Amino acid sequence: MLTSATLGHFIDGAYFPDDTRPMPVTDPATGEVTKNVAMASVETVNHAVAKAAAAFPAWRETPPLKRARIMFKYKQLLERDADEIAAMITAEHGKVIDDAMGEFMRGVEVVEYACGAPELLKGEHSKNVGPAIDSWSEMQPLGVVAGITPFNFPAMVPMWMFPMAIVCGNTFVLKPSEKDPSVALKLAELLTEAGLPDGVFNVVNGDKIAVDALLAHPDVEALSFVGSTPIAHYIYQTGTANGKRVQALGGAKNHAIIMPDADIENAANALMGAAFGSCGERCMAISVAVCVGDATADAIVDLLKEKIAGLRIGPGCDARNDMGPLITDAHHQKVRSYVDLGVEEGAQLIADGRTLVVEGHAHGNFLGACLFDQVTPDMRIYQEEIFGPVLCVMRVETQDQAMALIDNHEFGNGTCIFTRDGEAARYFTDRIKVGMVGVNVPLPVPVAIHSFGGWKKSLFGDLYAYGPDSVRFYTRRKTVTQRWPSGIRENAQFAFPSTNS
Numbered sequence: 235m236l237t238s239a240t241l242g243h244f245i246d247g248a249y250f251p252d253d254t255r256p257m258p259v260t261d262p263a264t265g266e267v268t269k270n271v272a273m274a275s276v277e278t279v280n281h282a283v284a285k286a287a288a289a290f291p292a293w294r295e296t297p298p299l300k301r302a303r304i305m306f307k308y309k310q311l312l313e314r315d316a317d318e319i320a321a322m323i324t325a326e327h328g329k330v331i332d333d334a335m336g337e338f339m340r341g342v343e344v345v346e347y348a349c350g351a352p353e354l355l356k357g358e359h360s361k362n363v364g365p366a367i368d369s370w371s372e373m374q375p376l377g378v379v380a381g382i383t384p385f386n387f388p389a390m391v392p393m394w395m396f397p398m399a400i401v402c403g404n405t406f407v408l409k410p411s412e413k414d415p416s417v418a419l420k421l422a423e424l425l426t427e428a429g430l431p432d433g434v435f436n437v438v439n440g441d442k443i444a445v446d447a448l449l450a451h452p453d454v455e456a457l458s459f460v461g462s463t464p465i466a467h468y469i470y471q472t473g474t475a476n477g478k479r480v481q482a483l484g485g486a487k488n489h490a491i492i493m494p495d496a497d498i499e500n501a502a503n504a505l506m507g508a509a510f511g512s513c514g515e516r517c518m519a520i521s522v523a524v525c526v527g528d529a530t531a532d533a534i535v536d537l538l539k540e541k542i543a544g545l546r547i548g549p550g551c552d553a554r555n556d557m558g559p560l561i562t563d564a565h566h567q568k569v570r571s572y573v574d575l576g577v578e579e580g581a582q583l584i585a586d587g588r589t590l591v592v593e594g595h596a597h598g599n600f601l602g603a604c605l606f607d608q609v610t611p612d613m614r615i616y617q618e619e620i621f622g623p624v625l626c627v628m629r630v631e632t633q634d635q636a637m638a639l640i641d642n643h644e645f646g647n648g649t650c651i652f653t654r655d656g657e658a659a660r661y662f663t664d665r666i667k668v669g670m671v672g673v674n675v676p677l678p679v680p681v682a683i684h685s686f687g688g689w690k691k692s693l694f695g696d697l698y699a700y701g702p703d704s705v706r707f708y709t710r711r712k713t714v715t716q717r718w719p720s721g722i723r724e725n726a727q728f729a730f731p732s733t734n735s
Contacts, residue, residue, distance in 0.1 A: 252274065254272055311424045491662070583604065
């Protein structure tokens, strides 16, 4: 593992040192700078793409079974170093160590799914579609593909992308978040140890310069992105304008409906984890609880207030804590400003996390859990993604009114309903205009054998991440129709061929 004060990149199977344009990486729990990371130049990005392009022809011809065997080995190595990688996540992101391990293992599940490449890449075959004519389809790789990933899941989200891209026969360039870059380099190191040929997987650390270089490079065939909606929209527009295939996953404002018949205690416990786990820095976090009826809302608010008071908040390396710090001081200040705004807008601040003091960590990015009641649709704290430990409670009279709130919001990433009523649940799952839906499940993140993606401004592009959609995204379908001469000379046919011929 590279140990210099400034992290570079990983290109063509080796570390690529770079001391240009260093950016500090901080420990969110202390605010101290722990290392620097180099921001790649256009030339460095082009070098990584060139190495990926050079590796593509041989990797394309590598049988899917051999690719899968490398993934099997990779999975073993990931599990071997799981504790080390989880500690890396916590050190740079700040999330509690158990949460870091949970994120990491969800990524490993996608690696496990990628081990099925020989089955996933099987085409279709039809014999005698016409007289002595056979037809079949193949899924062929695209070439060099790229991924741009966010700070909140430095292990899981990259593993949503590159394992499937690689087993499909592509080569890959990853641009991880510059806020927590070490994990991506570790993932690259283990791929090389697993036997992946040099140049098939590359990591370039960087900022917008690196992003724009990937978007503009003519050899990058496709690009995957996860991040905020404004950037997702920019990535999609720029990438498609440059002729690339793009999937860009954006922001969210995820609602949970609590019905009067719900198990209120279980619903409150689920909301605690879904709203405040990972300090709310999840695109699937529940940030709005829509309570049907004032009695339901009163009960939920009372329980949440009590449970928030018992939250253990501190450094993520202490497994006894429930919640760690926010990623950076700048983000900490941004989330605090939303809490200030909510008070100005007239929402009732039931729990004020701004008063939190973590002993011995005066310069850490800590913010306690915040709970607003009486939130209305016109408030910015409802309309905008806060991406922090802030939960808004809204009150409606009927399930249809709750669903209308969700359907009218610009985001459609995830949602859930808490109820004991099967009819209400079925009505909700069938009619709600959201891409990922849970019933008594607050974070309905699909497992690796399904695909992840939202609706509306939560996704730009036609295909979801990982699962079956990833095979479709990282391959092109080619259909071959074949006929061998039978020895009988035939006359020219001028009518369009059909199966009736």
